[in-house]
Each structure stands twice: as C-alpha cells, then as structure tokens.
Amino acid sequence: MDKRYRVLIGKPGLDGHDRGAKFIARALRDAGFEVIYTGIRRTVDEIAAAAIQEDVAAVGLSSMSGAHMRLFPAVVEALARAGGADIPVLGGGIIPDEDIPALKNAGITAIFTPGTPIDTIIEAFRAACRTHLGQQAR
Amino acid sequence: MNVDFLVQALHRGDARSVARAITLVEEGDAGGTAILEQLDRERIEQALLIGVTGPPGAGKSTLCAQMIGQLRDRDLRVGIVAIDPSSPLSGGAILGDRVRMMRHALDPGVAVRSMATRGRLGGLCSAAGAAVRIMAASGCRVVLLETVGVGQSEMDIVALADITIMVLAPGFGDEIQAMKAGILEVADLLVINKADQPGAQRLRLDMAAALRDPGDRQQRILETVASEGRGVTELLDRIFLLEEALRDGGALERRRRRSRELETLDQALELLREPLRQRIRDRNEKTRDPRELAREIVERMVIMPAQAARNDDEHGS
Numbered sequence: 066m067d068k069r070y071r072v073l074i075g076k077p078g079l080d081g082h083d084r085g086a087k088f089i090a091r092a093l094r095d096a097g098f099e100v101i102y103t104g105i106r107r108t109v110d111e112i113a114a115a116a117i118q119e120d121v122a123a124v125g126l127s128s129m130s131g132a133h134m135r136l137f138p139a140v141v142e143a144l145a146r147a148g149g150a151d152i153p154v155l156g157g158g159i160i161p162d163e164d165i166p167a168l169k170n171a172g173i174t175a176i177f178t179p180g181t182p183i184d185t186i187i188e189a190f191r192a193a194c195r196t197h198l199g200q201q202a203r
Numbered sequence: 204m205n206v207d208f209l210v211q212a213l214h215r216g217d218a219r220s221v222a223r224a225i226t227l228v229e230e231g232d233a234g235g236t237a238i239l240e241q242l243d244r245e246r247i248e249q250a251l252l253i254g255v256t257g258p259p260g261a262g263k264s265t266l267c268a269q270m271i272g273q274l275r276d277r278d279l280r281v282g283i284v285a286i287d288p289s290s291p292l293s294g295g296a297i298l299g300d301r302v303r304m305m306r307h308a309l310d311p312g313v314a315v316r317s318m319a320t321r322g323r324l325g326g327l328c329s330a331a332g333a334a335v336r337i338m339a340a341s342g343c344r345v346v347l348l349e350t351v352g353v354g355q356s357e358m359d360i361v362a363l364a365d366i367t368i369m370v371l372a373p374g375f376g377d378e379i380q381a382m383k384a385g386i387l388e389v390a391d392l393l394v395i396n397k398a399d400q401p402g403a404q405r406l407r408l409d410m411a412a413a414l415r416d417p418g419d420r421q422q423r424i425l426e427t428v429a430s431e432g433r434g435v436t437e438l439l440d441r442i443f444l445l446e447e448a449l450r451d452g453g454a455l456e457r458r459r460r461r462s463r464e465l466e467t468l469d470q471a472l473e474l475l476r477e478p479l480r481q482r483i484r485d486r487n488e489k490t491r492d493p494r495e496l497a498r499e500i501v502e503r504m505v506i507m508p509a510q511a512a513r514n515d516d517e518h519g520s
Contacts, residue, residue, distance in 0.1 A: 068230075069294065069295075069319075069321070071226075090297055091297065093295065094290060094293060094295035094296060094297050095290070095292075095295060096293065096295060097293045097294045097295045098295045099289075099295060099296045099298060099319045100295065100296065100297045100298065101298045101299075101301060101317050102297055102298065102301070102302065103302060103305060104299075104301075104305065107305060107308075110308075110309055111305055111308040111309060114218070114308045115301060115308055115315070117218050117222060118218055118221075118222050118314060118316060119222065119301075119316065119317060120219075120222035120223055120226045148219050149219070
C-alpha cells in the first residue's frame with residue numbers, strides 16, 4: 066500500500082466561502098490522503114501551529130476574496146516562524162494569472178485556479194508530499 | 204533522524220518533536236519504538252487519560268474544547284488525540300475535530316493531534332495508546348482521547364482510558380435503547396449535552412430507565428451545555444474526584460494493567476498478520492478446512508517453539 070500522506074487544508078483570513086476548500090478536502094480524501102480540515106477564518110499563525118502539531122507533509126490554502134497576495138505568503142512566513150519552513154504550501158482559489166509568478170516567488174509551491182482539473186491538484190499534493198517526506202528521511 | 208535529540212525536545216514539550224514522534228510510531232518506523240522506550244515513565248504514570256466517546260453530533264469536540272479551556276485555567280497542560288474513521292474505499296480521511304478547538308491553537312500548553320483509524324475496527328487507531336503516552340511524556344497532565352461511538356465499538360476506548368465519559372444529546376433516545384446493554388454500564392460518567400434543548404427531558408427519562416439504581420444515576424449522570432460552557436466545571440470536578448478515588452483504591456493501576464495487556468495483545472496480533480498471510484499463501488492448501496489449517500499454522504508458529512524453549516530451559520538447568 067502507498068504511504069498515507071497527511072495534509073492540512075485551511076482558509077486564512079476573513080473570507081467564509083469554503084465550498085472550494087471542502088471540495089478539495091473530499092477529493093484528497095477520496096484519493097487516499099488524510100486531510101486535516103481547520104475550517105474558515107483562521108489566522109495565519111493558527112494554520113501554522115496546526116500544521117506543526119499535525120505533522121502534515123503539505124499545507125493547502127484556499128482564498129476566494131482576493132486576499133491571496135497577502136495571506137498566502139503570510140502563511141509561508143508563519144510556518145517558518147513556527148519551525149516548519151520545510152513544509153510546502155499550495156494555494157488555490159480565484160487568483161488572476163498575473164499574480165502567480167509573485168506567489169511562486171514568495172514560496173508557494175503550486176497555484177490552482179478555477180480551471181485547474183482536480184487530478185492535477187491531487188497530483189500536485191502527492192508530489193509535494195513525496196518531496197517533503199523524501200527530504201525529511203535524509 | 205536523531206532519536207535522542209527528538210526525545211529530549213519532546214520532553215521539553217516541543218510541539219514539532221511531539222508531532223514527529225507520533226508520526227514515526229504511526230508509520231511503524233523503528234525510530235518510533237526507540238522513542239517509546241525512552242519516554243518519561245513518571246510523567247506517564249501521573250497523567251490522566253480521559254476517553255470521550257458518543258454518537259456523531261452529540262457535541263464531543265465542543266465539550267472537549269470547553270474542557271481544555273478550563274483545564275488551562277487550572278494551569279494544567281492538556282493533550283487531545285481526536286480519532287476519526289478512515290474511508291474503507293480510499294483509505295483516506297477527513298479529520299475535522301480541530302475546527303472546534305482552534306481557539307486553543309496558539310496555546311503552547313495544548314497539544315492536538317488528529318488521527319485516522321486506518322482500517323482498525325473499534326473506533327481507535329493502533330497508535331492511539333502510543334500517541335497518548337508521547338503527549339503525557341511531553342508534560343500533559345491530562346490527555347483527552349476523542350472517538351466516535353454509537354453503542355458497540357467504544358469498548359476499546361473504555362479498555363484504553365483511565366476514565367471514560369459517554370456524551371449524549373437530545374434526539375439520540377433510540378440509540379440509548381440499543382446501548383442499554385453495553386456502554387452505559389461501563390462508561391464512568393454519562394453526560395447529557397445540549398441539556399437546554401427540547402428533548403432533554405426525554406433523554407433524562409431514558410437514561411433514568413437505563414440506570415435503575417438511584418445512587419448510580421446520581422453518581423454517573425451529568426448535564427452540560429457545552430456551547431455555553433455550562434456544567435463543564437462540575438464535570439471536571441467529578442472527573443478529578445473519580446481519579447483520586449481510583450488512584451487511592453488501586454483501581455487505576457488495575458485498569459492500566461488491563462489496558463497494557465490489551466494493547467500488547469493487539470500489537471502482537473498486528474505483527475503476526477503479515478507473516479501469517481505469507482505462510483497461508485505458501486501452504487496453498489486447497490482441500491483442508493480453513494479452521495483446521497489455522498490451528499496447525501498457529502501451533503507450529505507459536506505453540507511448538509514455546510514448548511521447545513521450555514524444554515531447553517529444563518534441560519539447561
């Protein structure tokens with residue numbers, strides 16, 4: 066059997082539209098992931114603390130309200146402060162194409178937009194987990 | 204992975220080390236066994252493991268969150284292990300108990316770990332006991348172990364925990380009927396949560412009917428409104444009184460001995476699963492009855508070597 070990947074799906078900030086996050090959480094579960102779901106309206110520090118305590122191999126963030134440019138990099142920074150700089154962060158939501166390079170520069174491993182096929186998203190999480198756990202084993 | 208370093212950091216209460224240690228055990232990594240061997244026995248001995256079970260929607264996570272808050276007010280470090288079932292189809296799981304506990308996310312005195320059952324029946328995962336010991340060794344005075352239970356499967360949590368509380372809510376009256384013969388007798392405390400809601404009176408009557416002895420009712424049934432924190436102080440006071448009584452009378456030590464025996468048996472059977480599967484496949488028997496074949500395989504694998512070892516001992520001495 067494949068290794069069980071543990072991931073965290075969270076929604077930072079004030080945006081309460083969680084359909085996307087829940088859809089991704091269910092899709093990942095159906096692909097065999099163990100998904101820790103934190104619910105809506107979390108601070109970046111809460112998400113980072115939960116990711117550390119749950120020892121996840123990747124963090125997925127969802128944003129529908131346009132705050133991704135501030136919040137996604139803020140989660141990367143919060144993780145680093147909490148001692149989890151090595152945990153990859155993936156993000157999705159309503160994100161204009163022109164924002165993607167800046168987000169990747171800020172350390173977001175992969176960005177998904179409304180048009181991204183779910184299989185692509187699952188594969189990106191799998192790849193991020195595999196890379197993370199591979200580095201940890203060394 | 205430096206095990207000694209990780210064990211030191213874990214005993215200092217470092218969140219990441221606690222989390223890594225639990226993962227190593229859960230994954231069956233050799234490092235996990237080494238960590239468990241080095242845990243602070245005294246802290247494990249002093250910690251109290253409270254099992255919290257009940258049907259989905261009864262308010263277990265909300266009640267746990269309130270208990271955490273009050274335990275923190277009493278200046279105690281707290282650990283939570285929240286277990287949810289894995290999907291039998293994909294093996295994946297959504298672990299959402301944290302949603303109700305997020306207000307404690309930034310408190311370094313609270314450790315939360317969500318775990319999936321990974322195919323194990325009975326509401327627990329096979330690493331649950333180890334996860335609890337790791338949290339206790341990291342300095343948690345109280346560890347809450349939360350599992351979903353609807354009347355049959357929670358005997359495992361009763362066997363593992365020092366004290367078990369069953370959380371019920373109005374609307375689960377029919378379940379009480381079905382539960383009568385099991386959990387109501389073995390749970391230490393029965394909590395009627397959402398006691399302010401319509402149907403609470405009905406639940407009280409159902410519980411009273413299930414527990415005929417008035418003294419028993421008085422001792423074991425409590426009411427809470429977890430969403431508002433009502434009744435939580437009384438619940439914790441009752442739990443600590445019970446802990447004292449169990450420790451003084453030696454009953455806690457008896458419960459823990461039984462718990463260790465069961466976990467050892469459980470783990471031994473788990474370790475045997477693969478070698479047994481291999482032997483059965485190798486034998487490739489087509490005509491023998493499965494029960495007879497099972498008896499023979501186990502006899503050769505476990506019973507005969509044990510007899511041989513005993514004989515050697517006798518000749519040697």
